[in-house]
Amino acid sequence: MECIDPVSPAHLGSLKLRNRMIRSGCYEGYCRTGKVTEELIEHHRRTAEGGVAMTTLAYGCVVPEGRTFADQIVIGPESVTGLKKLADVVHGEGAAISIQLTHGGYFADPKVIGCRPLGASKVFNNFRFTSPDPMNSAEITSVIDAFGNAAHLVREVGFDAVEIHAGHGYLLSQFLSPYTNRRDDDWGGSPEKRLRFPVAVIESVRKAVGEDFPILVKMNVTDGISGGLEIEEAVGVAVAFEEAGATALIPSCGFTSKTPFMMLRGNVPVKEMARNRPTFFERIATRLFGRFMVQTYPYEPLFLHEPAGRILNAVSIPVVYVGGVVSGSGIRQLMDEGFSFVQIGRATIRDPDFPKKLASGEIEESDCDICNRCVAAMDGGGVVCVTAVEDSVN
Numbered sequence: 001m002e003c004i005d006p007v008s009p010a011h012l013g014s015l016k017l018r019n020r021m022i023r024s025g026c027y028e029g030y031c032r033t034g035k036v037t038e039e040l041i042e043h044h045r046r047t048a049e050g051g052v053a054m055t056t057l058a059y060g061c062v063v064p065e066g067r068t069f070a071d072q073i074v075i076g077p078e079s080v081t082g083l084k085k086l087a088d089v090v091h092g093e094g095a096a097i098s099i100q101l102t103h104g105g106y107f108a109d110p111k112v113i114g115c116r117p118l119g120a121s122k123v124f125n126n127f128r129f130t131s132p133d134p135m136n137s138a139e140i141t142s143v144i145d146a147f148g149n150a151a152h153l154v155r156e157v158g159f160d161a162v163e164i165h166a167g168h169g170y171l172l173s174q175f176l177s178p179y180t181n182r183r184d185d186d187w188g189g190s191p192e193k194r195l196r197f198p199v200a201v202i203e204s205v206r207k208a209v210g211e212d213f214p215i216l217v218k219m220n221v222t223d224g225i226s227g228g229l230e231i232e233e234a235v236g237v238a239v240a241f242e243e244a245g246a247t248a249l250i251p252s253c254g255f256t257s258k259t260p261f262m263m264l265r266g267n268v269p270v271k272e273m274a275r276n277r278p279t280f281f282e283r284i285a286t287r288l289f290g291r292f293m294v295q296t297y298p299y300e301p302l303f304l305h306e307p308a309g310r311i312l313n314a315v316s317i318p319v320v321y322v323g324g325v326v327s328g329s330g331i332r333q334l335m336d337e338g339f340s341f342v343q344i345g346r347a348t349i350r351d352p353d354f355p356k357k358l359a360s361g362e363i364e365e366s367d368c369d370i371c372n373r374c375v376a377a378m379d380g381g382g383v384v385c386v387t388a389v390e391d392s393v394n
């Protein structure tokens with residue numbers, strides 16, 4: 001197999017990227033009341049300056065009713081000006097920009113959206129202590145259209161790619177997962193029918209953005225829950241997503257309401273998560289019971305390497321590897337195996353210059369210690385490497 005150089009330019013569909021390192025979607029927590037703020041722009045400008053080929057604006061919501069946080073961007077007329085400015089600033093640093101297209105489904109916060117969340121089926125959500133209203137056909141069609149409209153809008157304002165979120169337990173994942181999809185109509189009941197909604201979303205986005213625009217799809221190789229989606233079925237999901245028009249796939253894992261640290265691994269920062277909860281009750285409850293509520297998973301570099309490889313073997317479109325990319329040797333290994341790009345989360349939060357330093361040979365490995373306090377920070381003012389902040393104070 002051809003050996004790919006991770007720091008040389010490469011094409012993602014029709015989009016030329018300056019190297020093969022992409023910042024993964026990491027919810028920023030910088031969009032006060034859903035607006036693009038100067039802090040958000042600076043966060044992505046700095047990430048782009050650090051050398052990634054493309055940065056990803058996390059967790060843009062396609063309709064207001066899909067929000068899981070009040071501070072989440074809704075892709076619509078009110079966000080156009082800010083999104084355009086953000087895209088222009090990132091382009092000024094020589095990088096491309098993508099945005100995650102999401103709908104939280106039954107993770108949506110009733111206090112934020114002002115109504116009961118929608119979902120595939122009436123399954124209790126221990127994350128919000130709610131259960132959703134199962135979506136009817138009109139609601140399903142309306143959300144499919146909303147994904148297309150959002151994708152069209154971000155292409156118009158200058159984004160270079162979109163990333164449809166079909167993993168981590170969000171709405172598309174809720175339809176795919178046998179744990180949350182208990183329907184017995186056209187949208188559930190068999191693996192083929194559970195696929196229908198996410199496939200229709202990809203087709204809608206493809207129709208809206210045209211043939212040449214890159215559509216990445218983040219998907220689960222496992223939900224990590226009993227009765228959830230597993231790798232055997234995920235391989236078929238990947239093939240169906242390719243047929244539906246995806247340009248590239250990003251295999252990930254975990255179900256936010258039940259196994260939130262599966263996609264991350266490593267330390268669960270209970271103390272910091274408790275501190276950033278909005279109410280006194282939640283702060284106490286998280287402090288006392290957090291350890292028991294959130295399952296831990298041991299961390300190792302390239303922790304999704306094996307199941308992501310099974311997706312790679314099943315499709316002919318590019319596969320973007322995410323999960324524990326922390327070294328030059330790790331990236332070269334992935335390229336040798338046939339992955340086309342890598343997405344990097346924590347190593348670029350720890351040090352935005354990580355890609356540049358790898359490319360120049362200044363470093364070979366990130367010094368991120370997977371404390372995961374950046375995850376708690378996104379609820380406490382905005383995502384940041386807490387260790388770096390502490391070091392700058394001392």
Ligand SMILES: Cc1cc2nc3c(=O)[nH]c(=O)nc-3n(C[C@H](O)[C@H](O)[C@H](O)COP(=O)(O)O)c2cc1C
Nearest residue numbers: 024025026027058059323324325344345346374375
């Ligand atoms: C602070 C933080 C926020 C995250 N937010 C998101 C998100 O909004 N959407 C998403 O798909 N993944 C999110 N993730 C998961 C990352 O995109 C990535 O899949 C995971 O961190 C593994 O990659 P890494 O080992 O390079 O960090 C987040 C991760 C972190 C650390």
